Amino acid sequence: MPWVPQHEDDFPTLGWTVADQMATYLGRPDAGDDDIFDPFILTVEQQEFLNELYRLDPRTGRRLIHRGSLIRPRGWGKSPFVGGIMISEAIFDVVPDGWDADGQPVAKPWSKVRTPYVAIAAVTEEQTKNTWEPLLEMLRQGSAVDEFNLDPMDSFVALERGRIVPITSSPNSIKGFKAVAASLDQTETWVKGNGGVKLAQTLRNNATKLGGVTIETPNAYTLGERSVAEASFEFWADIRSGKYTNLEDVRSIYFDHRPAPPDTRIDDMDSLVHGLRIAYGDSSGHPDGCLLHDPPCEPGWFDVHRGALDFFDTANDPAVMRADFLNQIDAARDAYVSDPEIRACIDTTKVVGPREPVTLGFDGSEGRKDKHIADTTVLIGYSVTQRHFFRIGIWEQPDGPRGEGWRPPKVEIEQAVAKAFRDYNVVGYYADPSAGWAGEVKQWEASHHKRLKAKMSVQEPIRWRQKDVTRTCETFDQLYSAIRQVEVTFDGDPTLIQHFLNARRDPRRAGYVLKKADDNQDYGKIDATYGCMFAFAAGTDALGKGVTANTTRRMPRQLR
Template identity: 30%
Template sequence: MPWRGADPGEPFPYPSLGWNLLEWWAEFLPSPRDHAEPLIFTDEQARILVEWYALDPNTGRYLYRRGVSRRSKGWGKSPVEAVKAIAALAGEVVFDGWDASGEPVGRPRGLRGGDPNPWVQIAAVSEDQTKNTYSVLHELLTANDARAADELRIDVGLTRCFLRDRPGKLEPVTAEAGSREGQPITDAVLDETHLWTSRNGGIKLARTLRRNVAKMNGRTFETTNSFAPGEMSVAEATHKAIERGAPGIYCDAVEAPEVKQDDSDAALHAALAVAYGDSWWVDLERLVADIRDPDQPWEDSQRFFFNWNVDDRKKAVQSKRWTALKRDPAPELPAGTRIGLGFDGSISQDCTALIGCAMVDDVPYVFEIEVWSRPEGAGRDWRIPRKEVQARVAETFEFYDVGLMFCDPPKWQTEIEGWAEEFGEERVVFFDTNQPQRMAPACGRMLTALEEEGAFSHDGAADLTEQVLAMHKRKVRIRDDDDDGRTKYVFVKGPDAEKIDAGIGAVLALEAFAAMPAVEQDQPFFGAWR
């Protein structure tokens, strides 16, 4: 028989396999907070699960092909995704018709001819992040002398799980997207997608996982904290897709109402209570205390506790400071002056910049050699004049004594390889500005030079000035064996998306100047002014 239909005033006007799964989880899995108790979700979590497993009443197909939960830190995203992953491996998640009462019934994957065998992946951009969900999953299956694993016939390992009596597996994976292409996975958890960017392979991994589950009629679900707008993360892209009304995407996101940093503790507590909903295990008074901690940036509290998508980009260089460091008049550098070079290339939309750095009066002096920009009113087919750029680089090497040239490689790899062959591989070096481990120290060096008296100067060129002042700094998380405890930043475009290529060229020029060997000494030239 067909679905029974919704009763008047019923809060869930659609059929859902979630109702049966709530009972299934309570039967087999323990509470993560007390293994002697069954797994019972809060009303808020139960509602989300019922909605996620909602079915079309006519076809029995899932209403949502992918979903996202953007919640405050500590709300409980990982336990929810852990139990969903267990259900995807061994639970009744495939629609199998209607019972005598008109309610939907399900069956596990792989039990019928034509059914794909369950293959569940918990994905993140690093191995440590996959442990967020997998460690909870492992704990639930092995608690109480592995009762759940035995009853569900699951072999549980530290790195993956297998079904004992039929094909089926669950595994954590990371951002090696190339090796994931084509895998017939049925479900995937995309964990912490506010951290998934093109720089760490997250964008490619998300697309690969979605393609893989699509061909198996499977589904993906993201978990995320609030994202930093403009960072172009997977979480931000999903948010924009939902705003555009893209069909088939389930969204669970609750933000705290607006409060200010200097509001009362009671106001902060009330706002947090909205964001955390039914999460009774979160001590909101403790969160207020942490928010008040002088070492806790307000921007971090906005994102992680209040669940606001906050742009954490701040101006990298203040106009007043930059103006004070201008040399007027700009010195004329004679032929043969030893310099470092920075090159940041584009094709058509952004600029291409060639920036130099030399020692003038015992201070590093950054100067604009040339910046190529799209002319106003140029057609869509306009491109950066590559031959002109190549000629200008050749002239620069001929006129100056270039000790080192750092080049950002995207779209200009062929030319950079040619320069390295012509002028020496030890002098022309690739410098990928999308790698925080390398770019953050370079940006830090420029910030330090700008802040210290007598450690930096520049020519005040119009394009260089405009694009340096357009740079914003963004905090990054990098592993550094020589970590000095200071916050690390990279320079990015601001919310207005103004061009910063000459500014990045200046960072590379200063870094090349610092790293190049002295003329007669086998040591960095940087030591002459530090």
């Protein structure tokens, strides 16, 4: 019979079954008295993650999620939780096996399908201990060893069929080891230089071949380091942006990241405690429990007040503290903006009307050169009165074979510019004429110069003066100041936001311009930052020309 929902918003999952098996056979690590069995019981949010991880397709009964990412702060409890999931993949009922007489999912262990090998992976032996040591403790304190005939040795766990093994990025440790499940710990440190990128790819490929699952457990990563955690976050952002709407399989990733609010102040105790409670969720030790659920959960194990005090210790690096405890994605030292700064400016509720003054910013690309990925072409709008940036058009080189020989669609882009002038009260438009767009800029100047209040010059009202580095430096600095003080807002377009997070400061005598990260020239695009800067400069000039909220739109004269 088909699946039968039990309540509104119900979905089929093996999460409840797996949690019951954990509580029955596994002991809680660091339980204290060895003579008393203390079962491993999940918190509410851990159960929610498990239910999503083991979500099933109600039509076919197959598992939907093949890849998970759980980003939580230090001390939240990621390691024992994921250790429990890896034990479950090794011995418990996790392979879907249809529906029972009540229309509820049933399952069988991997050993009924193939030999289960499970990997506890990290880039160093010391890192593997984060998950490996609590995993052994959970087995040794519970009844799973006797019930499933296991031998939990220090170097591996022998199953009746298969084994659980800690592995590192050493080629010898992963060669031929095809795991049905793998935990990838601290992937914010997995980079190309230490073999982490290759290790992650190998584990995912093996899981794909076998129909298995991989789970990342990073702490908040540093932007621009090109870690495995950062690449996973970007993949998730692409999915949310609708980039893969025609590919159902890419939705098989479950991404769970809950940072402290962007406006959390680390110099204010109340704000800091609130931010820590949000980031730590059920694990936050507070008399009222976790306020993320109604009713509140039981008090957890992390003392948020004690954790907050460490932020005031001047010996601690604030950026590291934000990443480790507030779960906020950190910026590289030369980053233009931080993740909390730019996300604090996102406002998806603003609507730009046809009469309010708007400026445009354009940065173009000439397309793919040799084997390098082409720069992005962007057209950004900026409401002068609302101080609000919004995407009009972003044109990027497609992935894969479709990107071979790619050139930006100039006709489509020219139509987008013309439509922007029809739809909005455009009072200024600054554009970079380089990269093959000089002719188009000249044409835009000829067509629209009479409407523009803000002009670079009388002769060339749209063309941005590339040699005026001082103006570029000053404008980027003014824009950053506005972002830091939340004096401007963004529509939340994920590509636009990512370009800001990719941008690095490149010092000049007059200040700084923006550049790509030195080790990420192909994929760390920043073109939208220049589009926003041009639009912002035009908006500033428009205000200087007296453009106000009462400016009325001059409609094009109609031919009779």
